[in-house]
Amino acid sequence: MILETERLRLREMTAADLPALRAILQDPVAMTAYEGAFDEAMVRDWLDRQLERYRNDGFGLWAVELRSSSSGGPDSAGDGAPVIGQCGITRQRIDGDDVLEVGYLFNRAHWHHGYATEAAAACRDHAFTVLGADRVYAQVRDTNLASMNVAIRLGMTVRSRFVKHYRGIDMPHLAFAVDRAG
Numbered sequence: 001m002i003l004e005t006e007r008l009r010l011r012e013m014t015a016a017d018l019p020a021l022r023a024i025l026q027d028p029v030a031m032t033a034y035e036g037a038f039d040e041a042m043v044r045d046w047l048d049r050q051l052e053r054y055r056n057d058g059f060g061l062w063a064v065e066l067r068s069s070s071s072g073g074p075d076s077a078g079d080g081a082p083v084i085g086q087c088g089i090t091r092q093r094i095d096g097d098d099v100l101e102v103g104y105l106f107n108r109a110h111w112h113h114g115y116a117t118e119a120a121a122a123c124r125d126h127a128f129t130v131l132g133a134d135r136v137y138a139q140v141r142d143t144n145l146a147s148m149n150v151a152i153r154l155g156m157t158v159r160s161r162f163v164k165h166y167r168g169i170d171m172p173h174l175a176f177a178v179d180r181a182g
């Protein structure tokens with residue numbers, strides 16, 4: 001287990017989380033900002049990238065479980081609690097700088113409960129207190145209002161605009177960030 005909040009538990013993902021990952025990454029609505037649903041190979045690449053990040057950096061996107069659930073559901077990795085989303089810290093390059101970013105993608109069935117903000121706030125604090133970051137970013141496509149609202153709830157402000165080339169498309173993005181207090 002990496003982090004615990006009032007309602008959530010964050011832990012490293014494993015191959016047992018593939019069903020929960022598919023439920024997010026293959027949902028065309030959830031993946032609007034990523035230009036649509038992923039196919040199976042892209043889901044597996046996504047998981048492999050997180051496992052590689054755990055090995056190389058010691059952090060990455062983690063599985064978010066609901067603490068209150070004791071029974072395993074279809075998205076459970078087998079240890080009881082269902083995985084409702086992914087949230088964590090990744091290294092990114094923004095405007096030529098190597099930065100730490102908090103990322104969050106949740107299963108649509110679990111939107112609008114404050115879970116993304118709760119998990120992301122714990123990750124932001126982890127980046128400041130454990131990883132020693134002075135600033136934490138969130139890069140958000142300029143059409144992704146729900147994600148911008150999470151960034152704003154994390155105390156972030158817009159620092160710059162940039163264009164990301166992803167899946168063959170130029171996607172305008174906003175770089176949100178929050179600085180360590182004091």
Ligand SMILES: CC(C)(COP(=O)(O)OP(=O)(O)OC[C@H]1O[C@@H](n2cnc3c(N)ncnc32)[C@H](O)[C@@H]1OP(=O)(O)O)[C@@H](O)C(=O)NCCC(=O)NCCS
Binds near residue numbers: 116144
């Ligand atoms: C981005 C994403 C995680 C945001 O999810 P979200 O549900 O809007 O955000 P939160 O979990 O923080 O929930 C906030 C909402 O819960 C409500 N809420 C209900 N109970 C709450 C509680 N106990 N505490 C806090 N907020 C609560 C808030 O009022 C807010 O309402 P709103 O949705 O009407 O604004 C989600 O849209 C998503 O997974 N999108 C697809 C992936 C993606 O684009 N990720 C971002 C890439 S940059």
